[in-house]
Structure formats: C-alpha cells, structure tokens
Amino acid sequence: MSEKIPESAVENIDLSQFKLAKVESEADADEIEDRFRIMADHAPVMIWIADLDKLCTFFNKVWLDFTGRTLEQEYGNGWAELVHPDDFDRCLAVYVASFDARQAFTMEYRLRRFDGEYRWLIDNGIPHYNAQGVFLGYLGSCIDISDRKHAEQLLEKGRQEAEQASQIKSQFLAMMSHEIRTPLNAILGILELFTQTTLDHKQQEYLTVATQASNNLLAIVNDILDLTKVESGMLEMEYINFDVIELTQFCVRLMMGSAKDKGLQLGVFIDPDVNSVICGDPLRFKQVLLNLLNNAIKFTEKGSVIVKLSALPASDSEQTYGVLVEVIDTGIGIPLERQVGLFEVFVQADLSDTRKYGGSGLGLAITKRLVTLWGGQVGLESTPNVGSRFWFSVGIEAIKFKGSSASTPVTPVVNTTSSTLKTALVAKILLVDDSGFNQVVLTSMLEAAGHLVDLAVCGADAIKAVTDKVYDLILMDVSMPDMSGMEATTIIRQMGVADDTPIIAITAHALAGYQEKCLAAGMNHYITKPISQKALLSIVDTWCADGLGQAVNAPSRPLDATVENPDSAFNLDKQVIDDLIEQLGQAKVFELLKLMPLEIADRTAAINQAVIERNIERIGREVHSIKSIAATFGATVLLENALALEGCIYNNNLTMAMALVDEFLKCAESTSVVVRQTGEAAYK
Numbered sequence: 272m273s274e275k276i277p278e279s280a281v282e283n284i285d286l287s288q289f290k291l292a293k294v295e296s297e298a299d300a301d302e303i304e305d306r307f308r309i310m311a312d313h314a315p316v317m318i319w320i321a322d323l324d325k326l327c328t329f330f331n332k333v334w335l336d337f338t339g340r341t342l343e344q345e346y347g348n349g350w351a352e353l354v355h356p357d358d359f360d361r362c363l364a365v366y367v368a369s370f371d372a373r374q375a376f377t378m379e380y381r382l383r384r385f386d387g388e389y390r391w392l393i394d395n396g397i398p399h400y401n402a403q404g405v406f407l408g409y410l411g412s413c414i415d416i417s418d419r420k421h422a423e424q425l426l427e428k429g430r431q432e433a434e435q436a437s438q439i440k441s442q443f444l445a446m447m448s449h450e451i452r453t454p455l456n457a458i459l460g461i462l463e464l465f466t467q468t469t470l471d472h473k474q475q476e477y478l479t480v481a482t483q484a485s486n487n488l489l490a491i492v493n494d495i496l497d498l499t500k501v502e503s504g505m506l507e508m509e510y511i512n513f514d515v516i517e518l519t520q521f522c523v524r525l526m527m528g529s530a531k532d533k534g535l536q537l538g539v540f541i542d543p544d545v546n547s548v549i550c551g552d553p554l555r556f557k558q559v560l561l562n563l564l565n566n567a568i569k570f571t572e573k574g575s576v577i578v579k580l581s582a583l584p585a586s587d588s589e590q591t592y593g594v595l596v597e598v599i600d601t602g603i604g605i606p607l608e609r610q611v612g613l614f615e616v617f618v619q620a621d622l623s624d625t626r627k628y629g630g631s632g633l634g635l636a637i638t639k640r641l642v643t644l645w646g647g648q649v650g651l652e653s654t655p656n657v658g659s660r661f662w663f664s665v666g667i668e669a670i671k672f673k674g675s676s677a678s679t680p681v682t683p684v685v686n687t688t689s690s691t692l693k694t695a696l697v698a699k700i701l702l703v704d705d706s707g708f709n710q711v712v713l714t715s716m717l718e719a720a721g722h723l724v725d726l727a728v729c730g731a732d733a734i735k736a737v738t739d740k741v742y743d744l745i746l747m748d749v750s751m752p753d754m755s756g757m758e759a760t761t762i763i764r765q766m767g768v769a770d771d772t773p774i775i776a777i778t779a780h781a782l783a784g785y786q787e788k789c790l791a792a793g794m795n796h797y798i799t800k801p802i803s804q805k806a807l808l809s810i811v812d813t814w815c816a817d818g819l820g821q822a823v824n825a826p827s828r829p830l831d832a833t834v835e836n837p838d839s840a841f842n843l844d845k846q847v848i849d850d851l852i853e854q855l856g857q858a859k860v861f862e863l864l865k866l867m868p869l870e871i872a873d874r875t876a877a878i879n880q881a882v883i884e885r886n887i888e889r890i891g892r893e894v895h896s897i898k899s900i901a902a903t904f905g906a907t908v909l910l911e912n913a914l915a916l917e918g919c920i921y922n923n924n925l926t927m928a929m930a931l932v933d934e935f936l937k938c939a940e941s942t943s944v945v946v947r948q949t950g951e952a953a954y955k
Contacts, residue, residue, distance in 0.1 A: 317413040319350070323406070325370050339385025355381035355389050373398045373406060379416070391417045455489050508645050513553040515594050515666065516541060516580065522557055523578055526564045535568060536575035544582035545594055549666030555641050556665055560596065562634045563661050567600040574601030574658070583664055593666040604655040614639035614649065638663070648721060657903060698722045698815045703733040703756065704748040704777065713746065716807050730759030737769045743815050745769070747794065749778040757792035764793035773814040841938070841945045844905025867904060868943040871897060875939050882932055890928065891920040897939060909942040
C-alpha cells in the first residue's frame with residue numbers, strides 16, 4: 272500500500288499549471304476545428320453534421336453554395352424545407368430509422384438548388400463516435416447525381432422506344448409477309464397449270480427451277496410470318512383434343528419420300544403408355560414436328576431418323592396427360608459450342624450450312640417460340656459425327672383441364688446417358704457463378720430437367736437476389752472476384768433471409784478439410800468441377816426431394832461415394848443398350864459392341880503418344896471422342912472420367928490433366944474389357 276499524501280501537500284500544489292494545460296487543450300481543439308472547417312469547405316462534396324437530437328449543426332460551403340442559403344437557415348431541420356415534396360416522407364423515414372438504429376444509410380432524393388431547380392442527390396450518412404466509443408451523432412456527404420439520373424432516364428426511354436419500334440417492325444413484317452404470300456400462291460398456281468401443258472425438255476427444266484425457287488421463297492415468307500406473329504402477340508394457340516399418335520404418323524408419312532430419296536430409314540416408336548388423345552394445338556404440333564423431321568433428314572446422309580413418343584405423367588397421378596416427342600437422327604451432329612443459341616433467330620450450326628443445305632435459320636427459333644407459347648419445353652443433345660436428339664413436350668396443359676391439383680407443370684427430366692423419362696419437382700434455383708461458360712453449361716443442365724434458374728454473377732448479386740426472391744436451392748461458386756462464395760454465404764446466413772434454403776458450393780478444390788470450411792461458412796454440401804449433369808441433378812434431387820427447401824438440416828453426404836461392387840463398376844447402362852437395340856436393331860448394336868474396344872484402343876494409344884509429346888490439344892481431342900462413345904453406350908464411369916479430364920484441359924490446367932490421364936486410361940481399358948465380354952456373351 273502506498274502512503275497517504277498529506278493534506279498540507281495538496282494545499283501547496285500550484286493549480287495554475289493545470290489551468291494552463293486546459294487552456295492549451297482548448298487552443299488545440301479550436302485549431303483542430305478550424306482545420307476541419309477548412310477541409311470541409313474545400314471538399315468537392317456537400318457535407319453535413321447532425322447532433323444527438325437528429326438536428327443538423329454544420330453544413331460546409333459547398334452545401335451552402337448549392338442551396339444559396341445561410342447556416343442559420345439550414346440549422347436544425349431547416350435543410351428539409353428544400354427536399355422535394357414527393358421525396359420528403361421517404362427521406363425522413365430513412366433518416367430517422369437509421370439514426371435510431373445507429374446504422375449507416377444511403378438514399379437518393381431531390382433537393383432544391385439556389386436557382387429553384389430540383390437536383391438529384393445521393394446522401395451517405397454514417398454514425399460518429401469518439402475515442403471512447405460514445406455516440407456523438409452523424410456525419411454525412413451528398414453528391415449531385417442528376418446527370419446520371421438523366422442518362423438513365425434517356426436509356427429507359429430509348430429502351431421503351433426500341434421495344435415499340437420492334438413491335439411495329441414485327442407487325443409490319445407480319446402484314447408484308449401476308450401480302451407477299453398472296454401473289455406467291457398465284458405464281459405457284461400458274462406454274463402448276465404450266466406443267467399440265469405440252470412443254471419441250473428445256474421449258475420443263477426452266478419450269479422446275481422456277482417452281483422450286485418459288486416454293487423456297489414461300490417457305491421463307493411463311494417462316495417470317497409465323498415468327499413475327501409470335502413476337503407481335505398476334506398468334507393465338509388452340510387448345511382442343513387431338514390424336515397425337517395419328518398426327519405423328521401422318522407427319523412421318525409426309526416425310527417418307529424425302530427420307531427414301533436419301534436412303535434413310537424413317538420410323539416411329541410409341542410408348543404403350545402414351546395417351547392417344549391430348550389437349551393442344553394440332554396445327555402447331557404438326558408444324559413443329561415437321562420442322563424437326565425436315566432438319567433431321569436434311570442433315571443426315573446415312574442411317575436413320577426416328578420419332579419417339581413417350582408418356583409424360585403428372586407428378587400426383589398415375590394417369591398420363593402429356594407426351595415427350597423425340598426426333599433422333601444419325602446425322603452430322605452439332606458441336607457443343609454451336610448448340611448454345613441454336614434456337615435463336617438466324618442461328619445455324621455452321622455458316623456453311625446455308626450454302627450446303629439451304630434454309631433461313633428461322634425454323635428452330637419458331638419451334639422454340641411455338642413450344643414455349645403452348646407451355647412446353649424444348650431442347651437438344653448432339654454429338655458431332657454421331658447424331659442429334661431434339662425433343663419437346665406437348666399436352667401438359669391437359670393437367671389443368673383434368674382438375675389436377677398440381678401447382679406447377681410437369682416437365683421431363685432428360686438423362687444424358689438414358690432416354691428413360693422421369694417426373695420431377697420443379698425447383699427454383701439461384702446459380703451464382705462469375706464464369707459465363709459455367710453459367711451456360713450448368714443452366715442448360717438444370718433447365719433440361721425442367722428446373723427454373725436465375726443467375727447471379729457475383730456474391731453481391733447473390734445477396735440481393737435472396738432478399739428479393741425465395742429459392743429452393745442456391746448453387747454458389749466458391750472462387751469469385753470481390754467477394755468469395757463463402758463470404759457471400761456467411762452474409763446470407765447472418766441476414767436470416769434464407770435460413771431454410773440449402774446452399775451448395777461449386778468448387779474446383781477437392782482438398783482434405785475443404786468440406787469443413789464450406790460447412791463452417793453456412794453451406795450444406797459441395798460439388799466439385801467439372802460437373803456432370805447426372806451429379807448435378809442428383810444434388811438437386813437430394814436436397815429438394817422431401818419438399819422443396821426443407822432439406823437444410825439433412826446430414827451431408829460423403830464427397831466421394833465408393834462403389835460397393837468394383838467388379839460391376841464399368842458395366843454399361845442396360846437401358847441405354849436396350850434403347851439402341853430398339854432404334855438400330857440387335858445385330859447392328861452387337862456389331863458396334865465389337866468395334867467399340869478397337870476404337871477405344873486406337874484413341875488411348877494416341878493419348879499415350881500425346882502425353883509423351885505433352886500435346887494437350889491432342890489429348891483433349893481424343894478424350895472428347897472417347898466421351899462421345901461412352902455416352903452412346905452408357906459407359907457411365909468412363910463418361911464421368913472423360914468429363915473430369917476434359918474439364919481440366921478446357922481450363923488449360925496441364926498439371927491436373929496429366930495427373931488424371933493415367934486414371935482415365937485405366938478406366939478406358941476396364942470399360943473395353945466389359946464391352947468385349949458383353950459382346951461375346953451376346954453372340955453365345
């Protein structure tokens with residue numbers, strides 16, 4: 272314990288020293304305040320300060336020059352007299368609520384300038400504390416954004432005018448197409464009459480050319496007319512009962528001559544569960560199917576074109592109300608990069624197609640618009656030099672006429688390794704990814720299964736999206752600029768706006784302990800890139816199966832599922848083989864099974880050589896070919912390995928690609944052994 276200071280000693284202290292120190296402190300405070308005022312007055316923004324009672328105690332020179340008023344006029348609530356009447360209540364509500372909650376705020380409002388003009392300001396206010404953490408009031412700054420607002424208004428006006436112009440253009444084209452078609456029909460009629468007269472060989476040749484040219488022109492005019500009718504809202508769909516099987520067979524009979532001329536097999540396969548009578552527009556159904564058949568025959572040089580009708584059941588009933596229509600060909604196929612946007616106007620798989628095969632590039636655009644108009648889905652799967660599969664759904668509308676309680680339309684799940692049709696709940700999914708490539712691939716996978724997808728390109732967009740809309744599932748890319756997926760997830764969970772929404776991480780990392788980091792951030796699971804459609808849809812099914820958005824507390828599944836029976840890991844998908852036999856015949860499929868191991872052996876030898884040369888481009892080319900073979904025969908494990916390796920090559924990850932090559936080659940060899948055994952067993 273220290274000794275007590277005698278009272279006499281206290282009495283003898285010179286208090287003038289403390290008074291001097293206090294005076295010096297006040298002088299310093301005045302100097303600091305003067306410095307602040309000088310800086311504030313020369314700042315390029317309008318600055319204000321509010322005290323504990325919400326009343327303003329300071330405005331800088333820029334503010335006063337803007338309003339043309341004195342400090343005395345602006346003090347307290349005087350400044351609010353200049354706020355535009357339409358903005359006053361909103362502005363005051365934000366100010367008071369933020370002040371009471373001690374939260375920063377940003378708001379836009381109009382303030383009257385010295386010349387009487389109302390100018391748009393963006394006002395940023397932050398709570399102010401002293402060194403001891405005591406709340407002192409608010410500091411704020413305003414910037415004039417009227418020019419930006421004016422530009423936004425001009426852009427909006429321009430957008431509206433462009434939409435109006437587009438509408439007028441569509442209506443004009445629809446009218447002109449209709450007017451052009453009338454004289455064209457007359458020309459064709461006269462040409463037909465000419466064919467019934469006596470003509471020499473040269474005249475007959477000229478007449479044939481004129482007739483073909485007129486028919487081609489009429490087809491283009493009809494396409495433009497249909498497209499503009501849809502875009503201008505002039506096309507109305509019928510909803511009547513019609514026999515879908517009879518109409519499909521009629522369309523096939525119409526195209527039989529074209530297929531026969533090219534030596535193609537043209538056939539129809541009908542699921543016995545298909546409802547013969549469905550509800551829809553028979554005229555537009557015929558138009559869509561004939562367009563797809565015409566394309567399939569046009570782009571197929573040898574082999575077959577098959578139309579397949581499958582039952583599309585309602586999710587809450589054993590009765591089937593819709594039909595999945597597939598047009599499958601063995602034609603030239605379409606590269607993946609050309610499939611994106613193929614249903615848009617004037618888009619073709621190759622610019623040389625127009626010269627070689629003809630066509631305007633409008634057919635698939637019209638097909639998509641018609642199918643969408645009647646509430647169906649449309650899509651494609653294609654492999655170059657193997658063939659294409661275009662599909663669409665029809666008759667879904669019959670569900671609402673049958674008194675179904677389903678709140679969402681039934682949509683087909685398209686499996687990349689099997690044509691088996693399943694029904695699924697339609698999930699509302701938010702996909703967060705800064706890569707445009709990943710957005711296209713993942714969105715296509717999800718929408719092909721009937722799910723509804725919204726896109727966010729960064730973490731901030733994802734946060735805004737979940738505050739505006741409720742989702743059943745969020746797919747969150749982990750590595751994004753500005754804000755990572757983990758940071759975005761943490762903020763979303765803290766906000767409490769998506770507590771029951773599963774968040775699945777999408778990442779290229781598969782390191783030990785990474786799952787724990789994702790879970791700690793508030794995620795429920797993660798899936799590694801590259802992602803197969805099978806794996807992606809499995810994730811959606813897992814987290815949405817027991818009621819959309821209700822699986823948030825479900826236990827996380829292992830990241831790498833092990834195969835319980837390794838001997839059967841490389842078996843082919845029986846359903847895929849059965850489908851091939853149904854389409855091509857048993858003998859042809861067995862013949863292909865004999866050739867498949869030889870083809871894989873050639874490709875793997877080329878890959879080995881490319882590894883020695885470190886030729887990543889060639890490795891990618893050969894892996895892509897093997898991937899197509901694997902998909903065709905349902906070699907699921909080989910397909911997944913090919914997708915993983917191809918993803919690394921696409922991302923130019925040479926190190927990872929080289930690490931995966933050995934495993935891929937082993938998988939290819941194991942698959943070849945199974946295929947050889949399957950082929951040998953088939954011939955016994």
